Amino acid sequence: MIMNVAGPIMALTLAERAKRAAKVAGQFADTVDKNGRFPQEGMDALKAERLMGLMVSPDFGGEGATLTQIADVCGILGQACASTAMTYAMHQIQMASLVDHAAGSAWHEKFLRRICEDQLLIASATSEAGIGGNLRNSICAIEVDGDRVRLEKDATVISYGANADAVMVTSRRHSEAAHSDQVATIFLKEQYSLERTAVWDTLGMRGTCSDGYLFKAEGPAEQILPKPFAEIAAQSMLAVSHLLWGALWFGIAADAVARAQSFVRSAARKTPGQTPPGALRLAEASSLLQLVKANVVAGLKQFENAKGEPDALNAMSFAVAMNNVKIGTSQTILTIINHCMLICGIAGYKNGTPFSLGRHLRDAHSAQLMISNDRILGNTSTMLLVNKQDTSLLG
Helix, strand or coil: CCCCCHHHHHCCCHHHHHHHHHHHHHHHHHHHHHHCCCCHHHHHHHHHCCCCCCCCCHHHCCCCCCHHHHHHHHHHHHCCCHHHHHHHHHHHHHHHHHHHHCCCCHHHHHHHHHHHHHCCCEEEECCCCCCCCCCCCCCCECEEECCEEEEEEEECCCCCHHHCCEEEEEEECCCCCCCCCEEEEEEEHHHEEEEEEECCCCCCCHHHCCCEEEEEEEEEHHHECCCCHHHHHHHHHHHHHHHHHHHHHHHHHHHHHHHHHHHHHHHHHHCCCCCCCCHHHHHHHHHHHHHHHHHHHHHHHHHHHHCCCHHHHHCHHHHHHHHHHHHHHHHHHHHHHHHHHHHHCHHHHCCCCCCCCHHHHHHHCCCCCCCCHHHHHHHHHHHHCCCCCCCCCCC
16 A cells, blocks of 8 residues: 655645656656566656546545646656556546546445555556457446346457556446447456456557456446446547547657757757757747647647536537547657657667657657547548537637
8 A cells, every 4th residue: 555645745736746756757768668568666656646546536535636737747757758658647547437427336436535545556448359449339248147247358458457456347238238338347456367368569658568368357236337438438538538648649749859959959069159950940849849739738628618518528529629639649749759850860769868769759659549540530520521610719
């Protein structure tokens, strides 16, 4: 159990606490990437700073943080270690689903308290063999037997599954339910087994350890979330995913720009009175980084304004806006980091220099694949056939 040191920690701002954790995570980022191992040090630092249950209401032991505040933490972590940032972001996506959709459920409210007290890490199992990456479809079905439930799922990916304290799993409501008639269930670590079926050996985001597993679980039926997963996905999970991912991707690009800026400044000191060759490209990278920041900030503002309003959260215009945050951010960060690579040259291409950008570039390539941009663009194009494009600057 994490020792309760909330007093002195709470005297710091969230950003200060996040920066302290990020400093630890950054020290191990290259090792985590090289060895493809879980970012244990970074996650331990986040727990020590009491950052796991931020979104939970103070009534249940949290701090009632807004999504914008959580996104800022993700952005800070993204500048240090993308794997730590992604693990934290995915945990917070599950937290948003619990906080927004488990109100009134005694078991889940007690679980929220435990997350805050013990700083638990929550994973998710939405992917499944045979559904092609569509989280709004399930093949497996949960089996309800009185007050007990059982579930077996062939999960193609469970990020940091071996390191999580609990997993939120999607399934069909029952064996006769349609593929889209889903529920989400929380299973605690002692209630499930994981049989690894695929190894996460990837280009980037290597420390998320997103292996595939045959997931088998049994527990009390009260651990099923009270709201349908369709509602959870539409009103929380999809938007929160795009926004928190966008924030950490911004962080990756921001650190790349900082390294490129340091390189240009170093060159300027060597040739006083002359503009270094990379200075103009740095200015362009800075402009693109501001676009990414504005994209994420605008999305967060729209989400915060719509929060608690089901009609607004379910609106096609809202879904299009959140999709656009993901598309724009995931595409633009690659351009930014490539600019920075050209600025730093061989020093950026090589590993082990103050200007190395290989890890940044590899991690950033995951952005267009996490919920495929092609799938998102297809969904957006369908909505735009019937929904008018928002042209107001006032939101």
